[in-house]
Amino acid sequence: MALVDTHAHLDFTDDLNGWLVRARADGVDKIICVGTSIEASRKCIEIAERYSSPDLQIYATVGIHAQDGKDDVGNAGSLLQCFKTLKQIATSSGKVVAIGECGYDFYLDGEKRIKMVDKDRQFQKKLFEAQIRLAAELDLPLVVHCRNAWKKTFSLLSTVYGLPTRTGVFHSWTGDWEAAQKAIELGFYISFSGIVTFGNAPDVQDVASRMPLDKMLLETDSPFLSPVPFRGLGNEPKNVKIIAEFVAKLRNLSVGQIEEVTSKNAQRLFGI
Ligand SMILES: [Zn+2]
Secondary structure (H helix, E strand, O other): OOEEEEEEOHHHOOOHHHHHHHHHHOOEEEEEEOOOOHHHHHHHHHHHHHHOEOOEEEEEEEOOOOOOHHHHHHHHOOHHHHHHHHHHHHOOOOOEEEEEEEEEEOHHHHHOOOOOOHHHHHHHHHHHHHHHHHHHHHOOOEEEEEEOOHHHHHHHHHOOOOOOOOOEEEOOOOOOHHHHHHHHHOOOEEEEOHHHHOOOOHHHHHHHHHOOHHHEEEOOOEOOOOOOOOOOOOOOHHHHHHHHHHHHHHHOOOHHHHHHHHHHHHHHHHOO
16 A cells, blocks of 8 residues: 655645655655646646656646635636636646635734734635635535634535535644544545644644544645654655654554555545
């Protein structure tokens, strides 16, 4: 069994070949390259089509991150036009396996203590809602990014907007057990990044140690969020193995068992 890195930004590196060679050597056989803007989504598809090999398949997602939305919508002229383009891109290649990453990012609120104006929150909501609808329309799972916005995220996902039939994943999980139960209730998967290895993330470790294994995914979010002992340094897909080893210890299971169950989950959710 091999590992799947379900969330990496392969378009952010100048050393793509190095990343892929080292990922293969460390037993990664699938990587999902996650789009964060119109331009990034196009690049992710191009990378998936050009760099997949028999022993390392690359897939792509198409989406607009909360923090990148203003540029994309501005350039398109309107939200409607922007989403016409996004839909075109999403249906342009068989390599596309999900919509996102999308969601609320209230980073400025919590960490820099700058009050986010209501207008910005409303814009993030529109952008998120449009991607939930697009995922449902195309019958693709949704890759959800959620920072400091659990209540708003759950309420939007569970309202009439129409959940994608294949639900999706909360990527790079940062919430506590209560939030995890809600996510699982909604049918979503929970994906752990290097954050689970951090000494200051007991809530995340708690979720990883008790959640149902059939809803667990692993990711690196490369080039961000390097796991311990590489915290603060550049991250790359091969490090998904470190995350698997860490979670295996938490669960008192072998790395092979974690690899097997998380790879099967990724195959089921993304159809890969
Ligand atoms: Zn990401």
